[in-house]
Amino acid sequence: QSVLTQPPSVSAAPGQKVTISCSGSSSNIGYNSVSWYQQVPGAAPKLLIYDNHKRPSGIPDRFSASKSGTSATLAITGLQTGDEADYYCETWDRSLSVVFGGGTRLTVL
């Protein structure tokens, strides 16, 4: 059971928009900033978003994110088949640990 809760799967058609939620508590998301990672099957995770909404260099603006209270949301617009991957949210918890969501598998139909 992950500390942060994500839907197991989401799907949408190419070109469409999809959102992935990440729910936590006042001990984690409500207390610290959230990062998001993309993990293509067979590869290491890649940082997509940090500090709730910032994109590292090279990440297209089709990827955006926000945080409100104890929840965070990742949005992907203009879906492409190459976006099929697992997506994880992450933050610091007051238990003095990094915590991850359980991951969401994105399927581009």
Place this chain on the structure above:
Amino acid sequence: QLQLQESGPGLVKPSETLSLTCSVSGASITNIHYYGTWIRQPPGRGLEWIGSVSYSGSTYYNPSLKSRVTISLDTSKNQFSLKVNSVTAADTAMYYCASAAAILPIHYWGQGTLVTVPS
């Protein structure tokens, strides 16, 4: 741009110690004041933070693993290492080393190495 590479045995017997090393290239972790982090992923499951070591050698561990884990920094070799004691089949996972300017977010990842502990 940092590059990280994990190395170590792919098979560890139950009750023994799992030992992995992460070799860093592209910059000196101590010079750029970066952290080294270990994360694992059991087959078909999500990510789990194991712990991190700072450029000065301070360590931070997942409370659920703290009693069995040691992470250390070798500044002369620009490497950091992971040891997990008394392993069981539950420790079977892909082990990633990673690095960044803080414990998180994690900007740089190794490709991962699969460690199997037979049941």
